[in-house]
Amino acid sequence: MRILLFGASGLLGSFLAPYLAQAGHEVIAFRRRSDVPSDAPGLEMQFADAIGQARAQAIVNLIALTQVDACEDDLAKASLLNAQVPEMLSRHAAGAPGCFVLHISTDHLYGTPGPHPEEDFHPLNVYALTKYHGEFPVLERGGCVLRTNFFGRSRAAARASLSDWILNEVAKGAPVPVFDDVRFSPLGLHSLSRTIEAVLARRLAGLFNAGSAQQGVSKAEFAALLCGHLGLVDARLEPRSIERLALRAPRPRDMRMRSARLADALAWPIPDIHEEIEHEYPATH
Numbered sequence: 001m002r003i004l005l006f007g008a009s010g011l012l013g014s015f016l017a018p019y020l021a022q023a024g025h026e027v028i029a030f031r032r033r034s035d036v037p038s039d040a041p042g043l044e045m046q047f048a049d050a051i052g053q054a055r056a057q058a059i060v061n062l063i064a065l066t067q068v069d070a071c072e073d074d075l076a077k078a079s080l081l082n083a084q085v086p087e088m089l090s091r092h093a094a095g096a097p098g099c100f101v102l103h104i105s106t107d108h109l110y111g112t113p114g115p116h117p118e119e120d121f122h123p124l125n126v127y128a129l130t131k132y133h134g135e136f137p138v139l140e141r142g143g144c145v146l147r148t149n150f151f152g153r154s155r156a157a158a159r160a161s162l163s164d165w166i167l168n169e170v171a172k173g174a175p176v177p178v179f180d181d182v183r184f185s186p187l188g189l190h191s192l193s194r195t196i197e198a199v200l201a202r203r204l205a206g207l208f209n210a211g212s213a214q215q216g217v218s219k220a221e222f223a224a225l226l227c228g229h230l231g232l233v234d235a236r237l238e239p240r241s242i243e244r245l246a247l248r249a250p251r252p253r254d255m256r257m258r259s260a261r262l263a264d265a266l267a268w269p270i271p272d273i274h275e276e277i278e279h280e281y282p283a284t285h
């Protein structure tokens with residue numbers, strides 16, 4: 001399949017691009033032109049050119065402003081990247097024959113106690129609200145939206161995943177503050193990439209949670225499982241409440257997802273978090 005990938009330089013994109021290429025797909029990474037402004041008209045013109053030239057069977061959109069506090073500080077940029085970009089991409093893709101759109105959204109838009117089915121949403125901050133608005137245009141044009149969260153070894157020089165950050169802090173011998181009152185149900189980068197490939201192959205339309213088992217873990221439990229799996233007995237994990245941090249944007253405490261709809265559609269089991277950690281960090285001996 002010929003796949004046009006937007007956001008290929010980011011945390012997920014830098015893993016997904018080689019993953020899809022190794023699986024035999026032709027991956028075309030969208031690159032922004034430095035001589036064109038990154039405002040709405042400039043981006044739209046570049047998207048139209050890229051989609052027109054690529055003649056892709058599928059588009060995957062990973063472009064986003066993912067820094068939660070930066071979204072709070074710059075509503076215009078958050079709205080452009082998280083909401084308008086998916087609208088532009090899905091609109092131009094609709095004019096390209098046979099072009100299917102897969103857009104990545106987030107578990108961050110769940111703001112009430114979980115685990116959450118897809119119908120739930122309660123955005124608590126600008127990041128969540130703008131990501132929510134970016135889903136509609138994709139869905140109404142017959143595309144797929146995956147709400148997800150993920151961990152694993154980043155291949156993007158400037159972007160560390162949660163698990164990278166934990167392991168880097170442990171390696172420094174420093175105390176590692178980990179939240180015991182924020183729960184989630186992430187996938188590893190390998191499973192998420194495999195899921196994306198399966199969705200593209202089936203042209204699976206609709207809104208889906210893409211996470212591990214719904215009981216989930218707190219971020220403190222995740223850090224302990226990861227360090228335990230890797231035999232890091234000296235890790236100085238310090239569980240604490242997120243309330244001790246003075247964060248500009250309010251954060252959801254329970255992002256756990258029910259992913260049964262996706263598991264049913266793909267006819268495969270939902271992995272639990274232990275399997276995901278083992279899969280992402282396989283034993284070396």
Ligand SMILES: NC(=O)c1ccc[n+]([C@@H]2O[C@H](COP(=O)([O-])OP(=O)(O)OC[C@H]3O[C@@H](n4cnc5c(N)ncnc54)[C@H](OP(=O)(O)O)[C@@H]3O)[C@@H](O)[C@H]2O)c1
Pocket residue numbers: 006007008009010011012013032038043061062063064065066067081104105106107108131148149150156159
């Ligand atoms: N990271 C997480 O833990 C997480 C959790 C849940 C969901 N998600 C979702 O997963 C998706 C991918 O996240 P990620 O962590 O891989 O994001 P990321 O590392 O922040 O990468 C964002 C991408 O957007 C591109 N981008 C930024 N500004 C742009 C602009 N003006 N024009 C064109 N491209 C621009 C970046 O390209 P440049 O490098 O050129 O700036 C980069 O490729 C997002 O939809 C995010 O909401 C992420």
